[in-house]
Amino acid sequence: MSRMLSIEPLTKEAFAPFGSVIETDRASMRLINGGNTERFHALARVDVVGAGAIINIFRGQPRAFPYALAMMERHPLGSQSFSPVDDRPWLVVVAADEGGRPGRPRVFLASGRQGVNYGRNVWHHPLMALGAASDFIVVDREAPGDNLEEFFYDEAFVIPDPL
Numbered sequence: 363m364s365r366m367l368s369i370e371p372l373t374k375e376a377f378a379p380f381g382s383v384i385e386t387d388r389a390s391m392r393l394i395n396g397g398n399t400e401r402f403h404a405l406a407r408v409d410v411v412g413a414g415a416i417i418n419i420f421r422g423q424p425r426a427f428p429y430a431l432a433m434m435e436r437h438p439l440g441s442q443s444f445s446p447v448d449d450r451p452w453l454v455v456v457a458a459d460e461g462g463r464p465g466r467p468r469v470f471l472a473s474g475r476q477g478v479n480y481g482r483n484v485w486h487h488p489l490m491a492l493g494a495a496s497d498f499i500v501v502d503r504e505a506p507g508d509n510l511e512e513f514f515y516d517e518a519f520v521i522p523d524p525l
């Protein structure tokens with residue numbers, strides 16, 4: 363099978379096995395503040411084991427393409443969410459677990475208005491910004507504890523230029 367990966371649009375349905383998509387949608391909306399504000403409620407849930415959740419900003423430098431995807435990681439003790447600040451598209455790369463290692467990666471193109479919450483212990487690639495340095499609000503787990511597991515493929519996959 364080819365090592366060249368295809369790129370899919372990010373949808374709630376396609377991403378469901380890996381976590382949640384954080385985006386405004388009518389189904390989750392409730393009016394608050396006397397009708398002044400639309401609350402898009404409970405788009406994702408923070409899942410941390412034995413520690414608190416923290417809110418961070420990650421500033422990712424743009425990745426260069428074609429990109430050799432050699433590794434994946436996961437966080438056994440906590441979920442991790444990324445929400446873009448700059449309204450710029452970015453890439454989300456995840457994989458199913460196959461006997462303790464990631465299977466073939468799936469690559470999703472996220473819009474600048476879509477974030478994701480990786481479920482706890484879900485294989486993913488570290489942040490992949492596109493085009494320019496991009497900020498993301500990241501909610502994940504406060505240390506301590508070994509909350510990072512990395513896996514390196516025998517042969518890299520290739521992500522073509524998504525833009």
Ligand SMILES: NC(=O)N[C@@H](O)C(=O)O
Pocket residue numbers: 442486487488489
């Ligand atoms: N290491 C770190 O905090 N970042 C990664 O977890 C990531 O998914 O980008």
Ligand code: NI
Pocket residue numbers: 435437442486487488
């Ligand atoms: Ni991570």
